[in-house]
Amino acid sequence: xxxxxxxxxxPAYFTIYADKAADxxxxxxxxxxxxxxxxGSRVLDLPCGWGRLHPYLRARGLKxxxxxxxxxxxxxxxxxxxxxxxRLDFRALPFRAACTDAVFCAFxxxxxxxxxxxxxxxxxxxxxxxxxxxxxLLDLAGRTFLQSAMVGVxxxxxxxxxxxxxxRAMWNPDGRRxxxxxxxxxxxxxxxxxxxxxxxxRACLDQAGFDVAQAYGxxxxxxxxxxxxxxxxxCIRR
Ligand SMILES: C[S@@+](CC[C@H](N)C(=O)[O-])C[C@H]1O[C@@H](n2cnc3c(N)ncnc32)[C@H](O)[C@@H]1O
Numbered sequence: 284x285x286x287x288x289x290x291x292x293x294p295a296y297f298t299i300y301a302d303k304a305a306d307x308x309x310x311x312x313x314x315x316x317x318x319x320x321x322x323g324s325r326v327l328d329l330p331c332g333w334g335r336l337h338p339y340l341r342a343r344g345l346k347x348x349x350x351x352x353x354x355x356x357x358x359x360x361x362x363x364x365x366x367x368x369x370r371l372d373f374r375a376l377p378f379r380a381a382c383t384d385a386v387f388c389a390f391x392x393x394x395x396x397x398x399x400x401x402x403x404x405x406x407x408x409x410x411x412x413x414x415x416x417x418x419x420l421l422d423l424a425g426r427t428f429l430q431s432a433m434v435g436v437x438x439x440x441x442x443x444x445x446x447x448x449x450x451r452a453m454w455n456p457d458g459r460r461x462x463x464x465x466x467x468x469x470x471x472x473x474x475x476x477x478x479x480x481x482x483x484x485r486a487c488l489d490q491a492g493f494d495v496a497q498a499y500g501x502x503x504x505x506x507x508x509x510x511x512x513x514x515x516x517x518c519i520r521r
Pocket of ligand 1: 287288291292329330331332333334335336350351352353356371372373374388389390391392395
């Protein structure tokens with residue numbers, strides 16, 4: 284089974300990422316500002332997860348629908364933030380072409396697939412459903428920041444007793460992906476995510492049919508810089 288099917292669709296996910304619930308209070312308004320759309324615009328939140336950013340998009344008058352692969356996340360979203368929601372896989376979106384003004388893709392939700400073709404496919408599917416002139420906001424982890432952060436701790440188990448899990452992260456042998464192993468609630472999980480360079484992100488966006496209009500290095504809208512923790516691309520569908 285692909286890692287992303289299990290890791291996100293397990294109660295342990297909500298323990299491991301518990302701090303992201305509180306983070307939503309500053310991430311949501313900031314990312315909604317960077318998305319920069321007029322009220323009434325149609326937005327697909329892909330993936331929507333359990334909807335932690337949903338209220339902040341709605342607060343800007345956006346018409347938001349969500350999609351995600353995880354039934355557990357979708358059920359929680361439905362209970363907390365009722366909205367039009369659909370279970371889907373990025374590689375084949377169940378929407379007609381040009382049906383939305385924007386796709387909002389937050390919190391390192393690209394690079395999950397094992398092959399470059401599938402990761403590109405996610406972006407070409409986003410491009411297919413966004414109308415020409417519409418927007419993709421792609422919020423990624425900065426590769427150079429991660430490289431620095433892992434020096435000296437790569438492969439070491441770290442304990443998070445209060446949070447209730449252990450974790451170790453390492454680059455795969457070709458240095459293109461990060462494997463993050465976690466043990467939580469007595470079970471083992473392993474994220475396996477491609478961490479592209481800026482040039483790779485831009486090449487894929489271009490190939491999928493997007494122009495990068497703005498690249499930000501943080502939630503405050505500072506300019507992109509190689510060393511920033513977050514790389515946030517606001518792209519226009521050609
Ligand atoms: C890191 S979470 C981000 C969720 C949300 N954007 C947020 O900021 O809270 C990644 C999400 O991607 C979903 N996901 C993973 N693989 C997917 C796929 N192939 N198709 C659609 N969604 C997927 C997971 O179920 C999970 O909810």
